[in-house]
Amino acid sequence: GSPDAYDETTEAEDRGVFDWPEDTQSAEDVVKDARDRVIGAIRIDDPVGRLRYLQQRRQVAAWFSNAAVRRAKARPYFESALLVNAAIVPSNFGGKINPLNKYMRELNGAGRKELERSIAVSERKLAVQYGSNLQEDLLDLLQRSWVQHSLVDLFTHDGYDYAGAFYFLSSLIQEAIKDPEECDVLAARVDARKSGIGKEWLQNLCRAGRSNLLYSLLFPDFDANDLERSYEPQAQPDENSGDGQFRASELASLENTDLPELDVVMTRDGLELAAAAEAGAFATAFASSLRTGTQTLLSIHGSLWGAVQSASQSLVSHNQQLKDVDTQLKAAESELNRLSQERVEAEKEIKDARVQAVDEQIEQNQRTEQARQQAQARLNRIAIQESEIDRRAQTLFTQRQRLFSHAIEAQMKLYGGCFQQLRASLPLLTGKVRLERLSKAAQKGYFVIGISGLEDSGGEGRAVRMFGDITEQSEGGVRATASTSRTRAKTQGIPSSVADDALVLVVPENEQITKILKHLNTAERQYAKALKELNIWERYAAQASDLSAAATAAVARRVAGAEAKLEKALSNLEKVDGSLEAANDAFDDIETNKAALDAEVRSLDDTVRKVEDRRLYRVLNSPLLPTAVMLMELHNVTSVTAEFDRDYRVMGSGSARIAVASAYFDIAYASAMLVERFMHNVALVERVSKKLLSREWNGRFAQAFAKVFGGPPTWGKLFGGAGGLLMALDYGLDAEYLYRMGNTGGAVGAGIVAAGGVALAIASVTGSTGLLFLGPAGWLALGVVLALSGTAMMAWFSEESIEIWMRHGPFGQMAEKPFLKEPREAYYRLISLLMGVSVVIEPNPLRGKALRGELDEQDENRLTALREANTRLRVESAIPGLFREVEMVEVKSHLQLVETMAERGYLLGVSDMSNTRVLPIAENESQARVLLEEEFAGGTYVYLSTPYTKNTESQRWLGAVNLTETRSYHWNVRLQLQIQARKGEAPMVFPAPDPEDPLVYNRDDLKHSEPDFTKKDRPFWYDEEVRYYG
Structure with a gap:
């Protein structure tokens, strides 16, 4: 062969069985070449390998889900988006309509997209879908018999290899029951967690018992009565028959061992288990002093126990019948509490009637007796209703007992195998x-x-x-x-x-x-x-470090009124031309028509008398109406003055000053009119009225004015017109602000009120001939109608604070409040809106039961406190456990007991003399009346002993004055929360200002950091709400 062929052969020999060259081309059918050459091929299935592959894919799914969370946390508005998604986005919670969901309409398409990006909605959906597909594939494999028989082979080994099989299968079960929705940590939990296909599979597995092959691999054979006795190990070790059945003695042999020698461990699962044990993965706080074998077995058992516990929760929490019974029981309890309050009130009425009957006359005694009989009948009716509700509750209790017993039995079937496995595998540690x-x-x-x-x-x-x-x-x-x-x-x-x-x-x-x-x-x-x-x-x-102080609000400046200058009136005598004969003729005409004039006068007198007899005239002409008007003006001035600082920050200096100027001008004008109304006979008032307020102007301006408005001007008319114009200007600025805030309906309402102010101004300056086809009465009626309708429209379109946050916050389309676009400030304001802290002072509802011995209480100190406490302070929040997080939350609570002493004297039974003084009780005495503090799921109860109202009668001035002194007591509460969200940052102080107010907490400002019991609704402080019943 050639050298190239030799190199290829050498390279192929160096590669292992599962090593492939990097340049290998992929093919759709890897056996196509063999099939074309008519060479036989065998496909080998590896179920365990497929399970391991799916397990690895689940780890990839978990990584992808965590990556989506990290991506969301990198967004600037992540925290606010998470709150919105949890509290506002869901349309219902537990089958009940979410009242906050309607505010989602404030977000447009861009805002909703930003909200979804801030919590990585699309990425999380992909992760959930990916996890769901993997869970279905994994459960499908675990339920197939040929896969289960493949797993049996893993349980035929000994030692750490046998324990490794438990480790592998328990990890598979954990992955199989883990629902993808539960892995989505950013998802809103609107209902109780669903059982899920994985948990239902594990429930069915445990119910089937040893008839299921996987169950027989994991759990021993036992009887329910065995769990109530100590575990006794078998005398002879379990035989490894090759069927994979649970062998307690094999696991127990590892209890007092250390790490095995690697030469002894033969399987992949055994090696992974030994490696994890060597790395200290199982050395928990509980098992740190135990042998390595015990630590390993405890970890395996903990995995299975956790999976069974997760699957068993739905047996009770998802039992719809049990939920329905619990709902009916809560409704019955609420009805009993209401009837108990009515019973207390009826008993009080009977007691008061008996006390009043002592000193009253016979006629009054009859009325008192009637009231007592009515209260007694009311008591009888309450007793019948309580008996009926109690009977219905007993039936519900019986039904709940049956359902609860079935649920407990089902849970015991799930837990029994895990409990017996624990005792059998660790007999020395847990056998007893x-x-x-x-x-x-x-x-x-x-x-x-x-x-x-x-x-x-x-x-x-x-x-x-x-x-x-x-x-x-x-x-x-x-x-x-x-x-x-x-x-x-x-x-x-x-x-x-x-x-x-x-x-x-x-x-x-x-x-x-x-x-x-x-x-x-x-x-x-x-x-x-x-x-x-x-x-x-x-x-x-962290709090000791210097914080930047907010810029001090500009001091309000009073608008200087211009000094009025009076023009001297030039009286011109009109010369009457005519002869004496003409005057005599006119006199004769008057005498001739005298009878007709007298008849007309009598008719007018009858008309006036009829008008004066009408109810409306009596009301308008009575002294009560001016008094009511004056009280309304005083209330208006007080509220505007109290809100000046806030209006200055929220709406600007111009609007705030115009509002104050309008309020003070209105009360000044109303005062002048009332003085003229009731003191017109006083010489000074009459002189000022005639020469100043009612004196008509002369000159070119007056003539031009008269041509337009149908009459000459007077200072009284101009003052009235100025008041109307100030009102129009005030509400016009309000309309402009509401429009900028996006409240179009409220802006239209404020604009209508402003138009009403213009109409009232015209009504004040218009003469008898009127303007634009309307006289003074017409303009007055139009102004009143516009003002009332505009005010009603503003009330109808008034907005909640959460609406303003949604519209101007990080996801809103408007930016009138730039500070709501800042991530931390937006999150801070939203938390305050959703926190739902309430501070309620109410009668102690447990006192009656404690006095009657209806409370089964073994703590005598608590029982004594409940008997003595007649008042309860309830501090709660919509955020569960808020007041228990003492590491993060600092609660600044201040209590003050106040005594109100009222003296009322009657001089000879006629003259009424009254005097009232309010005195705070010393702090040490107030604290001594705090009898008990205890936590509950939503907050804290504080039981207080409030002194009872005392009445003392005495006589003065030789018996001419009967004096009654009444001493009553009430509690004032001021509460502030400071939450340290992150280390190194200033704490967030609650309650936060409303979303319209840019006010920032300043710890150097005593208004922010110290309580003031003389004022309510101060920024950064919660006040008490008093509820009386019974």
Whole structure:
């Protein structure tokens, strides 16, 4: 041969069996050449190889999903988009309409595309579709019998090769049950997670038991009663018959071994398992002190246990019948609470009627008795309704008990195989672990796994409360699964049999696993405490750094009024031309028509009398209407003045100053009109009115004015016209601002009010002849109609803060508020809108039950506090666990107890003298009335002891004055949240200003950093909402 042929032969000899030359050409049919030459070919199927290939593809799918998440996080508006996608985009949550979804209409096509890009919607869809296809292929292979028989060959080995087969198959099961939608961490969770085809497959596998080939490979043969006894290893080791059936002795032989020699390990799975063990992949905090073999077996068992636990959650959470019963039970509980409040109110009415009946007259006693009888009838009706609801609730409890028992039995079938596998493979460590009744576990001194040692750990993760309830963290929140008290079990809908017979995992106190668990619990508590302290000090250190102060808002300047100059009126006497004869003729005509004139006067008097008798005239002419008008003007001035700083920042200095000027001008003009109305007989007022307000102008301007408006001008008319024009200017600027904000409907409404202000101005200056076919009354009516209709239209088209954020935020098409385009500021404002923090002061709803002994409470201190506390402060948020994240959230809460002392005296039963004083109670006394603080799923309860209202009667001035002193008490609350989102950045302070307000938190500004109990609705502070019932 030639040298080239020799080189090719040498190169081919150097290549291995599975090594191919790089220049090999691809072909659709690799055996075509052999077929053409009539050479036989054999196709060898490798099911295990196909499973490994699909497993690798699942890893590629996971990488692709993570890459999509990283791509989304690189977008500037990722955090805001994630919130919008989770809270606003879904049309419903749990079958209920999402009220926030309607605000999606504020986003146009470009905004929606930016939202989708910010959370990588298209990339994530591809990842989910890719993962779904792989899951279907993997499940299809695992369910085929020829694939399962191929897997049997892996379980016929010994030692680490046998454990490696468990490691490989358990990893396949984990991949098979993992739904692609669950891997999409950015997807909005609108409903409880669906069971999925993978989880349903594993449920069916466990239900089938050893009749399924895969189950017989993974789990031992056992009876349910075996789980309630300690595990006893077999005297003789299991024989390897080549069928792959579970061999407990083979796994147990690895419990006290270290890493094997590589020469002994023969299979790929065994080598991968040994390599992972050598790298320390299985050395967890729990298993760090154990032998390598134990660590390896614990890891294999943990994989299977996690897969079964994930598949079993849907048995309860997705049970629609159980959900329906729970919904009906909640509705019944709400109805009982409402009836309980009505019962308290009726009892109070009866008590008050009895007290009033002591000092009242006989006639009044009859009315009091009628009120008492009505309240008693109301009590009887409430008792009947409570009895009916209680009967219906008992039926629902029974139904729930049956459904819950079936669900528990189904879960036990899933967990039984894993539990027995754990004990059989690790008999020295876990052989003594067994199931025991909860009521007997404490009596026999067992360590309850998952419960014992966690009573003092606190936090959301604890599994048992001090009164003996076992809870489970499910998708819908914390759910009670068992209780040592039948009463509490009944109130929580737990079957009575479960209350005493709930099975828990126990182990004797002297076992090695018990000591490990105790040391681990102690170490976890110490670590959590140290981490918490570290985070708190880091947050304080971050806050100590200098922050840039915001520019101080410009001080409002009062508009200087121009000094009015009065023109001296030149009176011109009109010369009357005519002779005496003409005057006498006119006098004769008057005498002739006197009778007719008298009749007309009498008719006019009758008309005036009829008008004065009408209800509308009496109302308009009564002193109450001017008083009401004056109160409205005072309220307008107060609100405008209070909102001046905000309006200055939001709408600009011009709008804010015009609004203040209009409000003060209106109240000044209304005051002048009221003075003239009620004090027109006073000489000074009459002189000012005639010579200033009502005096007609003369001159060319006056003549031109009269030609246009039908009458000469006066200062009173001009002041009224100026008020109308100021009103028009004020609302005109509002209309321009609303239009810039995108609120077209509100802008039209404000424009209509502005037109009404112009009409009112014309009505003030128009003379009797009118203007444009309308007299003063017509223009007045038109102005009032326009003002009222425009105001109603503005109220109808008023917008929520979330609408403004959506329209002007990072995904909106408008940019009137540039600070909402900044990523961090937009995210900060959106969190504040969705946080939903409420601070509510309400009567203690548990006090009545505590006093009546209806609470099954073993903690005497808590029970005493519930009896004494008549008030409850409820601080909650729509974000679960917000107030528990003490490492990230700093809650600044301030309580103040206030005493209001009102004195009212009656002089000889006629004169009313009143005096009111408001005095804050000392801080130490206020804190002493805070009896109990406890957390719940949505926030915190604070139980308070509020002093009762006291009435004291006395006499003064030798009995001429009867004085009644009333002392009442109420609580003021100020709350501020500071959340440290990222280290090194200033904390976000809540509540944030509304999306229209560019205000920035300044810790050096005492208005921002210190509470003020004298004012409400201050920026960066939550106020209390008081609710009274019963």
